[in-house]
Amino acid sequence: MEEWATRVLSGVTYGGLLFILASGFTLGIGIMKIVNIAHGALYLLTAYVAWSVFEETNSFLLVIAVCCLTGGILALVLYAGLLKRLHQRPLAQILVTMGVTLIIAEFGVIWWGGYPRTVERPGFLADSIHLGIVSFPSYRLFMLAAAIVVAVLLWILLERTRVGALVRASVDDEEMARGMGVDVGRLYFFVFGITGVLAGLAGAIGAPFLGAFQGAQFEVLLLALLVSVVGGLGSITGAFVAALLIGIIDSVGKSLFPELAHFTLFAPLIILLAIRPTGLFGKT
Amino acid sequence: MATKRGLLVLFLAFGLIAACTGGDSEGSSTTAGSAASSTTVASTTATTSGGEDLPTLKIGVPLPFTGVVAESAEEMRQTFQMYVEQQGGTLGGLPVEVIFEDTETDAELVVTKTRKLIDEDQVHLLSGPMLAFEGLAMIDSVNQAGIALVGQTGVAADDYTRLDAPTLTAAAKHTASQETMPLGTYAYEELGYRTIATLGQDYAWGYQTVGGFQYAFEAAGGDVVQKLWAPIGTTDYAPFVNDINRDVDAVYVTLIGADIPRFVQAYSDFGLKEDIPMLASEDLVAQDAIRFYSGDAAIGIVGITPFTANLDRPEMQAFVEAYQERTGNVPTFWGESAYVAAMVIDRTLKYVSEQNDIALADLPEWVRSNGEAFASASREIDLSDAPSSAITVDEFNRQVRDFYIVELVDDGGTITDSLVETVPEVTQFWTFDQEGFLANPLFSREYPPE
Numbered sequence: 256m257e258e259w260a261t262r263v264l265s266g267v268t269y270g271g272l273l274f275i276l277a278s279g280f281t282l283g284i285g286i287m288k289i290v291n292i293a294h295g296a297l298y299l300l301t302a303y304v305a306w307s308v309f310e311e312t313n314s315f316l317l318v319i320a321v322c323c324l325t326g327g328i329l330a331l332v333l334y335a336g337l338l339k340r341l342h343q344r345p346l347a348q349i350l351v352t353m354g355v356t357l358i359i360a361e362f363g364v365i366w367w368g369g370y371p372r373t374v375e376r377p378g379f380l381a382d383s384i385h386l387g388i389v390s391f392p393s394y395r396l397f398m399l400a401a402a403i404v405v406a407v408l409l410w411i412l413l414e415r416t417r418v419g420a421l422v423r424a425s426v427d428d429e430e431m432a433r434g435m436g437v438d439v440g441r442l443y444f445f446v447f448g449i450t451g452v453l454a455g456l457a458g459a460i461g462a463p464f465l466g467a468f469q470g471a472q473f474e475v476l477l478l479a480l481l482v483s484v485v486g487g488l489g490s491i492t493g494a495f496v497a498a499l500l501i502g503i504i505d506s507v508g509k510s511l512f513p514e515l516a517h518f519t520l521f522a523p524l525i526i527l528l529a530i531r532p533t534g535l536f537g538k539t
Numbered sequence: 540m541a542t543k544r545g546l547l548v549l550f551l552a553f554g555l556i557a558a559c560t561g562g563d564s565e566g567s568s569t570t571a572g573s574a575a576s577s578t579t580v581a582s583t584t585a586t587t588s589g590g591e592d593l594p595t596l597k598i599g600v601p602l603p604f605t606g607v608v609a610e611s612a613e614e615m616r617q618t619f620q621m622y623v624e625q626q627g628g629t630l631g632g633l634p635v636e637v638i639f640e641d642t643e644t645d646a647e648l649v650v651t652k653t654r655k656l657i658d659e660d661q662v663h664l665l666s667g668p669m670l671a672f673e674g675l676a677m678i679d680s681v682n683q684a685g686i687a688l689v690g691q692t693g694v695a696a697d698d699y700t701r702l703d704a705p706t707l708t709a710a711a712k713h714t715a716s717q718e719t720m721p722l723g724t725y726a727y728e729e730l731g732y733r734t735i736a737t738l739g740q741d742y743a744w745g746y747q748t749v750g751g752f753q754y755a756f757e758a759a760g761g762d763v764v765q766k767l768w769a770p771i772g773t774t775d776y777a778p779f780v781n782d783i784n785r786d787v788d789a790v791y792v793t794l795i796g797a798d799i800p801r802f803v804q805a806y807s808d809f810g811l812k813e814d815i816p817m818l819a820s821e822d823l824v825a826q827d828a829i830r831f832y833s834g835d836a837a838i839g840i841v842g843i844t845p846f847t848a849n850l851d852r853p854e855m856q857a858f859v860e861a862y863q864e865r866t867g868n869v870p871t872f873w874g875e876s877a878y879v880a881a882m883v884i885d886r887t888l889k890y891v892s893e894q895n896d897i898a899l900a901d902l903p904e905w906v907r908s909n910g911e912a913f914a915s916a917s918r919e920i921d922l923s924d925a926p927s928s929a930i931t932v933d934e935f936n937r938q939v940r941d942f943y944i945v946e947l948v949d950d951g952g953t954i955t956d957s958l959v960e961t962v963p964e965v966t967q968f969w970t971f972d973q974e975g976f977l978a979n980p981l982f983s984r985e986y987p988p989e
Contacts, residue, residue: 258781261809265777369610371797373804375833383808390810395777465774466831468797469607474772502775509778516741517770 257389262506268395270502271402274495275460276475277482278405279453285489286426287443289338290345292352294454295476296359301326301458302467303363306372315377322459323452330451334444360472371468394463401460406495422446485527487537497535596633596903599656599665606644612669615691615877617866622881631888632899638662642673649676657684663907666880668693671743678704687910689883692876697747697981700935700967706910708917708936711879713845715744716751716982719820720969721942721962722843723755726818732788736765738779739793748793748820750982755969757987766989773798776805783811793820799828807836821845824945826871829954837954840947846872846927847943847956858926879925886920887913939966
């Protein structure tokens with residue numbers, strides 16, 4: 256019995272990380288219809304940055320701050336420099352951000368070398384909680400807690416603030432929003448910056464768990480895509496639910512069907528696309 | 540510069556496609572962006588006493604200089620060049636030109652580059668590659684051309700003994716199962732383990748190392764009660780850790796790359812580290828893994844390895860010092876294999892020229908036309924001063940060597956490998972009858988069965 260509880264909890268906490276990894280991407284593609292292939296590369300870079308900052312300062316708070324800042328600034332530069340001109344041209348966006356991915360990844364090799372780096376967990380999060388005979392790492396619980404906080408904050412931002420309302424209005428009908436005097440350009444600039452901050456946060460929180468490694472630029476992108484598509488593009492709630500669901504299915508699936516270990520992560524995607532292609536909470 | 544830009548565009552497009560298709564069987568995707576590089580080692584022209592210039596021996600070395608293992612490939616380039624420079628820029632008395640080609644961790648490119656080296660560059664012999672799939676990709680081209688291949692780490696697969704590869708010599712690398720069979724026997728006889736669960740990376744290196752361990756462990760009387768396989772690049776190892784049968788005496792593990800710290804951390808997080816000892820292949824106890832463990836999750840792992848920089852052996856210390864002076868880093872088994880390959884080339888050249896009475900001026904052409912004879916000759920040379928162990932070569936052109944069982948210990952805050960036992964002169968058949976061993980199937984996901 257405890258075994259299954261552990262499995263489900265493992266899955267849910269992993270889902271927490273998946274949500275954080277995906278949040279920036281789903282925001283970009285859902286709200287702004289921007290396909291940011293470089294999302295994974297942003298994780299790679301900020302994860303390496305997390306390693307460097309932690310090595311120097313041993314302060315997890317500083318790591319989070321620096322990574323969010325790095326992610327945000329990079330995203331803003333990316334938007335202002337390239338993506339702004341490619342509004343509603345997804346293929347061009349893909350090509351361009353693919354190029355950016357390769358550049359960032361290579362920069363990672365040049366600056367940090369080719370070997371994977373793991374970031375140490377900060378003090379109190381490094382222990383395991385002991386519940387009877389079961390040990391459960393606290394860092395995983397932290398990931399889940401962080402995911403919940405991020406989800407709630409994003410929801411508040413989009414649904415309960417004026418900025419959020421303006422964003423949603425602009426997405427629904429850009430011409431009308433402009434007509435009403437909304438500075439759509441600046442709005443999008445701000446939102447894309449948020450996606451960068453989320454990518455940076457993913458790097459800071461993900462680095463102690465996944466590590467910073469060459470290959471992350473595609474692996475994390477794949478995970479983000481997975482969660483976003485299953486959840487329904489653009490829906491934060493969808494992404495959250497999808498992430499937890501995928502985490503549980505992966506964890507339980509690997510135990511029940513070890514032969515299908517390669518597919519347990521993607522099984523939800525396949526099933527969902529067959530039944531409901533727009534995703535769990537996607538707009539039909 | 541236009542060509543370089545054109546190449547860059549081509550590689551960007553290639554990178555797109557490669558990324559979408561997910562890369563190769565080794566689980567890594569290419570990070571294309573730099574044009575293929577071929578660098579050559581400057582050769583000093585040596586002359587015979589008669590004052591004529593000697594012909595240059597051309598050696599082709601394909602390695603994955605871009606991609607996830609780029610750093611280790613660079614180490615291999617450095618150690619290979621280091622050996623050549625230590626011989627004054629010559630091998631076998633001949634000036635050499637080493638042509639390195641970047642395979643970009645891509646199976647198709649391996650073949651392309653190998654063919655380029657053979658046909659366009661007209662190399663006299665090949666050395667390399669680094670990764671197992673690269674070796675298997677190259678072997679057809681090598682056989683077709685009848686050119687000698689002095690294998691480096693990329694020829695570690697058990698398969699080669701059963702494959703038709705007459706021009707291959709694996710004097711510089713052992714087989715996968717050769718490494719782990721001694722550990723299997725040690726686990727039963729010395730450590731007293733009777734039941735074991737295994738976790739292997741779900742590909743050839745995993746199958747063959749786990750298979751070797753299991754085969755020897757069960758032959759000694761033990762029982763492998765559970766076999767788990769993890770896809771390369773698994774991001775969350777909790778499901779695997781939670782699946783491990785808690786009643787076993789120990790767990791044997793083969794994992795690679797970024798997966799190693801993830802699993803080791805999870806193993807510790809979920810409390811298994813206290814209860815169930817971990818045994819491992821060289822991957823978990825090698826320097827490039829040790830560097831990236833955090834905390835003390837890895838302390839106590841017992842692994843078997845062909846190489847440890849801490850070895851109290853003069854040849855090893857000299858090798859480590861020379862490499863540190865050259866690059867500032869500590870070498871690993873990757874670099875040593877390339878170094879030994881250069882050593883094999885050097886001494887085999889000397890041997891064949893003496894045995895067959897070949898003038899130095901004719902040697903490169905002879906080598907090019909007699910790949911099989913060259914490879915076979917590698918059995919006869921003296922490799923007793925290789926850095927990590929005295930080496931001899933068996934009738935299948937495969938390395939026979941010592942292995943080291945090490946334990947990861949806390950050395951005042953840093954993790955280091957501490958020698959527990961030396962297993963001398965291990966062949967690819969370990970203690971088993973050669974014919975019987977070869978009559979068994981290759982170790983795979985299904986064999987030996989659980």
